[in-house]
Amino acid sequence: xxxxxxxxxxxxxxxxxxxQAAIGSDWxxxxxxxxxxxxxxxxxxxxxxxxxxxxxxLAPRSAEEVQALMRICNEFRIPVYPVSTGKNLGYGGSxxxxxxxxxxxxxxxxRIIEVSEENAFALVEPGVSYFDLYNYIQEKGLDLWIDCPxxxxxxxxxxxxxHGVGYxxxxxxxxxxxxxxxxxxLADGDVVRTGMGAMPNAETWQQYRWGYGPWLDGLFAQSNxxxxxxxxxxxxxxxxxxxxxxxxxxxxxxxxxxxxVTAKMMYSGILNTNAGVQSPMQFVLGQNPEMQERYERANxxxxxxxxxxxxxxxxxFWSSSFKFYGPQEIVDSSWAYxxxxxxxxxxxxxxxxxxxxxxxxxxELMQTSDENHLGVPSMSxxxxxxxxxxxxxxxxxxxxxxxxxxxxxxxxxxxxxVLGKVLxxxxxNTVFNVPPYSYHQRTFTILIGFTVSxxxxxxxxxxxxxxxxxxxxxxxxxxxxxxxxxxxxxxxxTYSFNDNALLRLQQRLKDAIDPNGIISAGRYGIWxxxxxxxxGKGIADINSARDEEGGSNV
Amino acid sequence: xxxALILLAGILISTGTLAQSGxxxxxxxxxxxxxxxxxxxxxxxxxxxxxxxxxxxxxxPAVLEQRLDLTPALVATFVRNGVKIMPPFRKxxxxxxxxxxxGAYLTPR
Ligand SMILES: Cc1cc2nc3c(=O)[nH]c(=O)nc-3n(C[C@H](O)[C@H](O)[C@H](O)COP(=O)(O)OP(=O)(O)OC[C@H]3O[C@@H](n4cnc5c(N)ncnc54)[C@H](O)[C@@H]3O)c2cc1C
Numbered sequence: 001x002x003x004x005x006x007x008x009x010x011x012x013x014x015x016x017x018x019x020q021a022a023i024g025s026d027w028x029x030x031x032x033x034x035x036x037x038x039x040x041x042x043x044x045x046x047x048x049x050x051x052x053x054x055x056x057x058l059a060p061r062s063a064e065e066v067q068a069l070m071r072i073c074n075e076f077r078i079p080v081y082p083v084s085t086g087k088n089l090g091y092g093g094s095x096x097x098x099x100x101x102x103x104x105x106x107x108x109x110x111r112i113i114e115v116s117e118e119n120a121f122a123l124v125e126p127g128v129s130y131f132d133l134y135n136y137i138q139e140k141g142l143d144l145w146i147d148c149p150x151x152x153x154x155x156x157x158x159x160x161x162x163h164g165v166g167y168x169x170x171x172x173x174x175x176x177x178x179x180x181x182x183x184x185x186l187a188d189g190d191v192v193r194t195g196m197g198a199m200p201n202a203e204t205w206q207q208y209r210w211g212y213g214p215w216l217d218g219l220f221a222q223s224n225x226x227x228x229x230x231x232x233x234x235x236x237x238x239x240x241x242x243x244x245x246x247x248x249x250x251x252x253x254x255x256x257x258x259x260x261v262t263a264k265m266m267y268s269g270i271l272n273t274n275a276g277v278q279s280p281m282q283f284v285l286g287q288n289p290e291m292q293e294r295y296e297r298a299n300x301x302x303x304x305x306x307x308x309x310x311x312x313x314x315x316x317f318w319s320s321s322f323k324f325y326g327p328q329e330i331v332d333s334s335w336a337y338x339x340x341x342x343x344x345x346x347x348x349x350x351x352x353x354x355x356x357x358x359x360x361x362x363x364e365l366m367q368t369s370d371e372n373h374l375g376v377p378s379m380s381x382x383x384x385x386x387x388x389x390x391x392x393x394x395x396x397x398x399x400x401x402x403x404x405x406x407x408x409x410x411x412x413x414x415x416x417x418v419l420g421k422v423l424x425x426x427x428x429n430t431v432f433n434v435p436p437y438s439y440h441q442r443t444f445t446i447l448i449g450f451t452v453s454x455x456x457x458x459x460x461x462x463x464x465x466x467x468x469x470x471x472x473x474x475x476x477x478x479x480x481x482x483x484x485x486x487x488x489x490x491x492x493x494t495y496s497f498n499d500n501a502l503l504r505l506q507q508r509l510k511d512a513i514d515p516n517g518i519i520s521a522g523r524y525g526i527w528x529x530x531x532x533x534x535x536g537k538g539i540a541d542i543n544s545a546r547d548e549e550g551g552s553n554v
Numbered sequence: 555x556x557x558a559l560i561l562l563a564g565i566l567i568s569t570g571t572l573a574q575s576g577x578x579x580x581x582x583x584x585x586x587x588x589x590x591x592x593x594x595x596x597x598x599x600x601x602x603x604x605x606x607x608x609x610x611x612x613x614x615p616a617v618l619e620q621r622l623d624l625t626p627a628l629v630a631t632f633v634r635n636g637v638k639i640m641p642p643f644r645k646x647x648x649x650x651x652x653x654x655x656x657g658a659y660l661t662p663r
Binding site: 027029033034036037038041042057059086089093094105107108131152153366371378379380382383384385386387388389392394395396397 | 587591592596598599600601604605608609634636638639641642643644645646647
């Protein structure tokens with residue numbers, strides 16, 4: 001058995017028997033083989049000393065059991081790391097930030113407490129996956145859609161708490177934004193309900209978000225202030241129809257108008273779902289070193305020649321795909337309206353893509369270009385990095401770099417230029433490279449996926465490139481919307497306005513709400529006082545830190 | 555890595571760690587929940603099937619349910635160790651009993 005850092009063996013042994021009494025010994029995993037199942041399967045630190053490996057895992061069945069466990073952890077100052085379904089692959093999986101933490105695995109808390117068709121919401125526990133909620137809605141024949149991320153096995157709660165995203169319409173696709181009301185167990189075992197849920201007999205917990213007084217929900221996402229045991233989510237009344245189409249523009253400089261009009265329509269609500277800016281020319285350029293060089297330099301003369309080159313290849317420089325959901329008439333007229341807004345761009349082309357009507361049998365949904373965009377959870381995205389002709393050996397997963405950039409043509413060009421330069425200069429294996437895409441309402445996010453391997457030299461190189469990307473992005477004013485546990489301090493350090501005032505405030509909150517610093521130490525760069533250094537970073541040798549502080553002896 | 559896993563599976567068989575015999579009916583249900591999303595027929599939407607189609611090039615069926623060579627021990631080894639982009643499954647997801655059931659379901663009789 002492995003012991004957590006900063007806790008004496010005798011204390012931990014006493015805590016263990018209390019854990020077993022609280023939730024039953026079957027649900028206290030101490031065998032290393034069982035606990036190794038919590039390693040981050042896609043870890044860029046795999047097999048290295050720094051790899052994040054938990055000591056033991058606990059799997060409670062109810063919020064009351066979570067409360068009991070938190071009281072024990074708090075008494076013995078045991079670092080604990082809650083996960084919901086623990087499928088945060090690409091961002092740390094089910095492994096803690098602080099090596100040796102006890103994982104609190106909430107998978108067994110898998111009740112769908114309520115789904116209201118009339119008011120279109122669900123109240124769920126952490127172990128409920130997108131598959132579970134989808135199946136429940138199908139079985140009951142409710143006229144509702146869920147909004148799911150690509151992988152269907154993740155949880156509504158874990159995904160939302162990491163600011164995860166999906167693909168239908170606002171406000172459902174930004175999963176934290178789509179939540180309404182939480183139940184949270186604090187470090188001392190107290191349980192809090194937010195929003196209207198603070199009323200003992202609340203009737204609108206899942207309908208009115210703000211409740212009374214300061215809204216605290218944001219504290220519990222991308223953080224370590226509590227263990228979320230229930231969360232409400234708004235659901236989408238099933239739309240009648242779907243349509244997609246693309247707009248293609250020929251010239252290098254047309255990116256500005258393409259993006260300006262797109263942004264305006266997003267802010268007007270005419271477009272209410274993800275859209276991005278792709279460059280069909282990128283592939284053509286990649287095969288022509290001279291043109292690639294011109295693209296990277298892009299002075300007036302280069303641009304003139306690039307435009308001629310695009311014309312002669314009959315390939316648009318840029319394109320955007322748009323999606324529409326809703327009543328058939330509205331979907332059709334929205335697309336017609338959108339086309340009109342771009343009609344003034346010389347040489348613009350339009351292409352109709354998919355047109356679908358619902359309800360549609362499951363088998364047919366699975367034949368569409370992307371079922372996840374139609375609220376159908378699946379696992380088809382795992383084709384990324386999979387064994388194929390393109391990649392005969394396959395990969396051991398990926399790691400996502402995902403900075404948020406403004407929705408402007410200028411930013412698109414600048415991001416391509418500076419991030420592309422890092423990748424070209426430093427090499428590195430990318431498994432995918434998603435062009436600027438509006439995962440969120442008013443920005444583009446660029447998503448670069450690095451291959452993860454079981455070879456530490458390769459992984460070390462990838463980490464170096466990743467850190468350089470974080471640095472270059474920050475230099476341009478762009479920060480990551482979410483990051484892997486291996487880079488939490490690096491990204492936190494880029495949000496440094498006024499001598500890290502935000503982080504310092506987060507630390508003050510941490511020290512007040514979780515004074516023993518037991519919950520998810522280090523998550524999003526927030527370290528509790530007993531294990532942070534002057535700069536706020538985690539102290540590697542926690543055992544000696546505790547000794548100095550006069551804590552428990554190890 | 556891949557070969558090492560198969561080797562490991564051999565060791566498991568010989569030491570008989572997985573003596574528990576499973577229930578194929580429950581195994582089917584567990585399989586459909588946890589495995590079918592990646593291993594159902596149709597390579598386009600099922601990455602497990604796609605990878606095995608590429609790996610075996612017709613030598614063996616790409617769909618696990620059609621395989622004639624799977625044993626409970628081999629299945630258990632992959633489920634608890636993972637392989638490539640398939641991560642291992644924790645015991646809160648698939649218990650040892652359920653794993654034995656999947657093994658029984660996937661073992662040709
Ligand atoms: C191929 C691929 C494609 C992906 N596509 C997407 C995508 O389209 N959109 C997307 O958003 N993500 C995507 N991801 C990332 C990830 O897989 C999903 O976000 C997934 O839903 C997260 O896992 P989870 O739901 O099991 O969360 P968990 O792993 O359970 O939770 C994530 C983290 O949140 C915290 N947390 C979780 N639950 C609690 C709790 N109850 N209390 C306190 N803290 C908690 C923990 O720190 C935990 O580590 C993708 C990953 C892969 C590999």
